[in-house]
Amino acid sequence: xxxxxxxxxxxxxxxxxxxxxxxxxxxxxxxxxxxxxxxxxxxxxxxxxxxxxxxxxxxxxxxxxxxxxxxxxxxxxxxxxxxxxxxxxxxxxxxxxxxxxxxxxxxxxxxxxxxxxxxxxxxxxxxxxxxxxxxxxxxxxxxxxxxxxxxxxxxxxxxxxxxxxxxxxxxxxxxxxxxxxxxxxxxxxxxxxxxxxxxxxxxxxxxxxxxxxxxxxxxxxxxxxxxxxxxxxxxxxxxxxxxxxxxxxxxxxxxxxxxxxxxxxxxxxxxxxxxxxxxxxxxxxxxxxxxxxx
Amino acid sequence: xxxxxxxxxxxxxxxxxxxxxxxxxxxxxxxxxxxxxxxxxxxxxxxxxxxxxxxxxxxxxxxxxxxxxxxxxxxxxxxxxxxxxxxxxxxxxxxxxxxxxxxxxxxxxxxxxxxxxxxxxxxxxxxxxxxxxxxxxxxxxxxxxxxxxxxxxxxxxxxxxxxxxxxxxxxxxxxxxxxxxxxxxxxxxxxxxxxxxxxxxxxxxxxxxxxxxxxxxxxxxxxxxxxxxxxxxxxxxxxxxxxxxxxxxxxxxxxxxxxxxxxxxxxxxxxxxxxxxxxxxxxxxxxxxxxxxxxxxxxxxxxxxxxxx
Numbered sequence: 001x002x003x004x005x006x007x008x009x010x011x012x013x014x015x016x017x018x019x020x021x022x023x024x025x026x027x028x029x030x031x032x033x034x035x036x037x038x039x040x041x042x043x044x045x046x047x048x049x050x051x052x053x054x055x056x057x058x059x060x061x062x063x064x065x066x067x068x069x070x071x072x073x074x075x076x077x078x079x080x081x082x083x084x085x086x087x088x089x090x091x092x093x094x095x096x097x098x099x100x101x102x103x104x105x106x107x108x109x110x111x112x113x114x115x116x117x118x119x120x121x122x123x124x125x126x127x128x129x130x131x132x133x134x135x136x137x138x139x140x141x142x143x144x145x146x147x148x149x150x151x152x153x154x155x156x157x158x159x160x161x162x163x164x165x166x167x168x169x170x171x172x173x174x175x176x177x178x179x180x181x182x183x184x185x186x187x188x189x190x191x192x193x194x195x196x197x198x199x200x201x202x203x204x205x206x207x208x209x210x211x212x213x214x215x216x217x218x219x220x221x222x223x224x225x226x227x228x229x230x231x232x233x234x235x236x237x238x239x240x241x242x243x244x245x246x247x248x249x250x251x252x253x254x255x256x257x258x259x260x261x262x263x264x265x266x267x268x269x270x271x272x273x274x275x276x277x278x279x280x281x282x283x284x285x286x287x288x289x290x291x292x293x294x
Numbered sequence: 295x296x297x298x299x300x301x302x303x304x305x306x307x308x309x310x311x312x313x314x315x316x317x318x319x320x321x322x323x324x325x326x327x328x329x330x331x332x333x334x335x336x337x338x339x340x341x342x343x344x345x346x347x348x349x350x351x352x353x354x355x356x357x358x359x360x361x362x363x364x365x366x367x368x369x370x371x372x373x374x375x376x377x378x379x380x381x382x383x384x385x386x387x388x389x390x391x392x393x394x395x396x397x398x399x400x401x402x403x404x405x406x407x408x409x410x411x412x413x414x415x416x417x418x419x420x421x422x423x424x425x426x427x428x429x430x431x432x433x434x435x436x437x438x439x440x441x442x443x444x445x446x447x448x449x450x451x452x453x454x455x456x457x458x459x460x461x462x463x464x465x466x467x468x469x470x471x472x473x474x475x476x477x478x479x480x481x482x483x484x485x486x487x488x489x490x491x492x493x494x495x496x497x498x499x500x501x502x503x504x505x506x507x508x509x510x511x512x513x514x515x516x517x518x519x520x521x522x523x524x525x526x527x528x529x530x531x532x533x534x535x536x537x538x539x540x541x542x543x544x545x546x547x548x549x550x551x552x553x554x555x556x557x558x559x560x561x562x563x564x565x566x567x568x569x570x571x572x573x574x575x576x577x578x579x580x581x582x583x584x585x586x587x588x589x590x591x592x593x594x595x596x597x598x599x600x601x602x603x
Contacts, residue, residue: 022495026396033393034410036463041413043435044425059438112316121309131316134324136577140524140546141570144553144562145327148334168319198308227418230527234553248420249531258428269421276416280409283416287471 048262049073055259074259081264084256089240090247097162097243098225104167105221106214112168113176114202118188131170139230147234161235162243166225172217175289179210216286219279223272244268335564341557354564365561370540371548374454378544379522381458387514389462390469391507395499397470398477408474412467423531426460447532450541457528457542473510480506509584516580520573526550545569 042062047055049064051074057067066072115121116128146165147156155161183206191201207214229245236242242250248268252261276283310317335354339347358368393411397404414422429435430446437443446452484502493501504511526546529537535555537543546569553562 023399023401026399026401030393030396030401030407034407037410037413040425040429040435043429047428056433060435108315108319111312115309115312119305119309119312121306124309127313127317131320134320136574137324137328137570138520138524138573140526140549141566141573142324142327144549144559144566145331146323147553148330148559148563149323149327152330165323167323168316170320170324173316223416227420229420229531233530234550245418245420248418248424252420252424252427252531253534258431261424262428265418265421265424269418272416272418273413276413277409284408284412284471287415287468288475 044262045266048077048259048266049075050259052257052259077257077259077263078267080256080260081251081267084251084254084260085244085247085264085267086239086242087247087267090242090244093159093241094226094243094245096159098222100163101166101225102218102222104163105169105172106218108168109172109217110176110207110210110214111202113173114180114206116173117177117180118206131173135170135174143230143234146231150235157236157238157241159241162225162232162241165231166228169221172221175217176210176213179213180206183209212282212285213289216282216289219275219282220286223275223283226272331563331566334560335567337560339560339563347560350560354561355568358561358564358568367540367543367548371543371545374541374543375523375525375545378454378458378525379519381455382461382522383515383518385458385462386465386469386518387511389466390473390514391504391511393466393470394473394477395503397474398503399495408467408471410467411470414464415467419527420531422460422464423528426456427532430456448539450539453539453542457525460528461525469514472513473507476507476510477503512580512584516576519576523569523572523576 043060046061046064050061050072051066054066054072058065058069061069063071064073116124142165150156150161150165155164187205187209188201191205196204227245228243229249232241232243232246233249236246239250245268248264251264336349336351337343337347338350338354358365362369397407427447431437432443432445436446444452446456480503484506485498488498488502524546526544526549529542529544529547530550533539533542535551537547545565549562549565549569552558552565
């Protein structure tokens with residue numbers, strides 16, 4: 001800001017003329033790039049409301065029209081997609097997995113994170129380091145081993161298999177631990193002097209202080225479970241246990257009109273995109289929190 | 295003395311009560327699976343040998359590496375994966391640098407652009423694939439725009455490039471978010487000094503911005519390598535667990551094929567371990583390069599504290 005002013009003072013004319021042209025160019029590039037993001041989504045929504053014959057005969061239109069260019073909304077694509085997805089069942093499955101995993105993650109991860117941040121016990125640092133090392137094992141590598149253990153435990157083809165392997169996250173423990181370490185110790189010590197027990201201090205005093213981080217991690221955990229495709233695909237083959245992602249993949253490979261497939265994609269992706277626009281601050285905050293750690 | 299030990303026991307008990315779920319989770323869903331997979335990788339455990347499997351030593355690994363009749367796609371899938379990384383990692387870094395620099399040039403609507411670019415990151419992966427599959431179809435939007443007739447996803451010449459493009463497109467929002475915040479952390483006085491020296495926008499970008507975000511570029515390089523080696527999910531969504539398009543047969547796609555189609559759990563375990571070794575090497579090299587300096591300074595700090603005490 002300051003540098004800009006200095007610059008303008010020295011070369012008032014040249015800079016202003018040049019910068020207007022430059023700014024325009026920047027906007028043109030950015031808006032063009034923006035279109036490559038917006039157009040596919042508009043295309044998806046518009047096409048999902050047309051008939052396949054209309055789509056093939058006229059190509060891309062900004063509004064859902066029929067062959068002769070008249071506005072026409074074919075919502076029956078959506079009813080067909082809902083049936084094909086078995087949406088009622090699939091949505092409940094997804095919601096159960098997302099809700100249980102989110103709540104369990106927040107509770108169990110924060111317990112462990114608090115212990116690592118504040119308590120002193122035998123082999124604390126050793127245990128923490130082993131956990132950190134396990135973060136280096138990527139999800140793809142864990143797929144087959146996790147399948148084998150679920151098979152061993154006899155929980156394949158169940159919702160439990162979608163929950164238990166992701167019921168905690170070392171990565172989230174790491175992020176929460178950083179948060180707890182930033183909490184002023186004096187607050188806890190004052191509570192201790194007043195006679196509050198460890199669990200009381202943790203629940204009533206410390207946990208509320210890291211609420212923003214809990215919200216961020218809650219949303220990211222929920223969203224991750226919502227869109228997770230690979231694990232449900234690997235571990236569950238029973239159609240009645242499908243989640244939104246695996247059911248949509250099934251619809252995608254089946255013999256339906258592209259309009260119906262796109263309607264299915266809109267139905268499945270819309271909730272998360274809407275939540276994103278409402279809770280943008282937290283979701284972007286979560287991305288940043290995850291990346292800063294590196 | 296006795297009270298002291300009692301206190302210690304209590305302290306340990308409370309601590310372990312807090313991490314008990316983690317210990318259980320770690321043992322059952324991290325350690326045990328990895329051990330079981332390691333053991334299985336030395337057997338012939340598969341659909342044909344579910345109950346009568348035997349130990350075969352390193353045979354699975356040796357056959358994967360050397361038996362090109364039994365595993366014809368092993369080396370070529372690694373090559374495909376490597377191509378994919380070459381296509382995505384540099385492009386991701388360069389695009390993130392350019393777009394972030396544009397957004398950082400004091401324009402209006404920075405937040406708007408960031409939000410739009412981020413939408414794919416919050417779109418369900420399978421839905422994105424449905425969208426692109428239809429747009430890339432011979433009668434899809436892309437062919438309509440260029441009035442061409444290419445079956446992008448089923449043509450060996452274009453398929454991998456198209457997957458790379460989809461990944462770059464989908465990742466831009468996240469990358470820009472990280473890169474832009476790194477750019478905003480660059481000391482403004484560096485730009486002032488460059489301006490006084492007569493540097494133009496391009497020179498400022500090359501000599502101030504890029505060196506200033508070097509750690510982030512390094513971060514993208516490492517995470518790009520790690521996630522690049524894991525590519526395969528998108529192909530699985532588009533083609534199912536078997537495809538005629540050999541150009542998209544990545545290492546991890548082969549892993550899914552072995553797991554779900556051949557149900558050869560032993561070989562799938564061996565493949566998982568080989569992937570793990572690759573990624574572990576990348577992680578360790580990164581750790582060495584990045585934390586070498588930092589660890590040293592932390593040790594020095596510790597020594598200083600110890601000396602003070």
